[in-house]
Amino acid sequence: MRISILGSAAGGRFPQWNCGCGNCAAVRENGRESTRGKARVGMFSGKPRTQAQLALSADGSTWFLAGASPDLAFQIESCPELHPRALRDSTRDSPIAGVVLGSCDLDHVLGLLLLRELQPLRVYAAASILRILREENSMFGMLNRVEPQVVWTSMSSDAPFPLLSADGKDSGLRCEVCYLSGRYPKYVRAEVAKLAGDEASAALFFESPAGASSSGTSAPKKRVAYVPAVGSLSDTLLEKIDGADLLLFDGTFWSNDELRRVQGSGETAHQMGHIPVEESLRLLENIKVGRKMFIHLNNTNPMLNGASPEHQAVCQAGWEVAEDNCHLEL
Ligand code: MLT
Ligand code: MN
Numbered sequence: 001m002r003i004s005i006l007g008s009a010a011g012g013r014f015p016q017w018n019c020g021c022g023n024c025a026a027v028r029e030n031g032r033e034s035t036r037g038k039a040r041v042g043m044f045s046g047k048p049r050t051q052a053q054l055a056l057s058a059d060g061s062t063w064f065l066a067g068a069s070p071d072l073a074f075q076i077e078s079c080p081e082l083h084p085r086a087l088r089d090s091t092r093d094s095p096i097a098g099v100v101l102g103s104c105d106l107d108h109v110l111g112l113l114l115l116r117e118l119q120p121l122r123v124y125a126a127a128s129i130l131r132i133l134r135e136e137n138s139m140f141g142m143l144n145r146v147e148p149q150v151v152w153t154s155m156s157s158d159a160p161f162p163l164l165s166a167d168g169k170d171s172g173l174r175c176e177v178c179y180l181s182g183r184y185p186k187y188v189r190a191e192v193a194k195l196a197g198d199e200a201s202a203a204l205f206f207e208s209p210a211g212a213s214s215s216g217t218s219a220p221k222k223r224v225a226y227v228p229a230v231g232s233l234s235d236t237l238l239e240k241i242d243g244a245d246l247l248l249f250d251g252t253f254w255s256n257d258e259l260r261r262v263q264g265s266g267e268t269a270h271q272m273g274h275i276p277v278e279e280s281l282r283l284l285e286n287i288k289v290g291r292k293m294f295i296h297l298n299n300t301n302p303m304l305n306g307a308s309p310e311h312q313a314v315c316q317a318g319w320e321v322a323e324d325n326c327h328l329e330l
């Protein structure tokens with residue numbers, strides 16, 4: 001299985017152009033220094049980051065997106081494998097066959113609107129999220145203004161399901177979903193959120209079947225766990241994560257009161273539905289996975305600074321801090 005991390009930041013990117021916090025200010029300064037040819041190597045692991053975005057493929061040719069970030073146009077441009085291949089029947093032959101949505105937070109869905117010019121796509125999401133996007137937000141009607149365009153498919157947590165293109169072709173990838181919370185974004189009207197249930201955020205698991213790898217050798221089944229927003233760790237979730245070849249886990253905040261300390265106000269990490277990294281390091285101490293990375297990194301998280309003790313603690317515990325444009329073959 002191929003997996004590309006195209007974006008690794010939480011909503012708002014990193015560094016934020018308008019943020020005066022120490023983290024952002026220093027990374028911006030570092031950037032200016034590098035453009036003057038005086039890069040201060042070693043100061044930061046943090047390169048500029050766009051909003052969290054994955055692309056996955058079983059065969060290296062048909063790709064599925066996990067989420068659709070507001071930075072998607074730029075992210076697709078930066079990844080040649082996702083470029084349209086040829087004009088066929090007057091439509092663009094895009095390698096992107098579909099999108100799997102784990103939430104309807106804006107940083108997870110705004111990019112859908114940027115896909116309105118592609119060939120038909122299949123979009124998988126919870127039934128409640130499909131209702132919120134399609135019935136409560138008429139702008140998403142742009143994805144169904146001609147036929148054929150987007151095929152919306154609701155995903156249930158009952159069993160893993162194959163990821164299909166809009167015309168029903170099997171991509172070889174399997175997806176499994178574990179719903180995590182009923183905390184819908186603030187733009188969702190209270191009465192809609194109340195009826196929506198517990199599908200506001202999901203852990204997504206992607207699996208490629210055992211079979212031939214791109215190098216021609218036989219490859220075992222591979223599994224990726226994508227959990228960019230999670231407020232608490234249930235035994236069910238831990239069991240599903242266990243044994244994954246790659247875990248991409250919520251790295252939004254380092255500490256629970258981070259926003260308050262940096263900005264003087266704001267909700268706690270837990271109130272926002274994110275386990276702070278200093279807690280998840282302990283909670284996931286014994287998890288058995290091939291490789292583990294923190295993703296969906298907020299600009300306030302001190303572990304973005306490669307020189308910080310927090311960054312060191314993460315590395316010592318065997319974790320990586322995800323970066324943009326990281327292309328992996330599992
Ligand atoms: C989150 O991950 O907590 C949300 O995306 C925050 C937001 O609405 O930007
Ligand atoms: Mn988010």
Ligand code: ZN
Pocket residue numbers: 016019020021022023024025299300
């Ligand atoms: Zn900042």
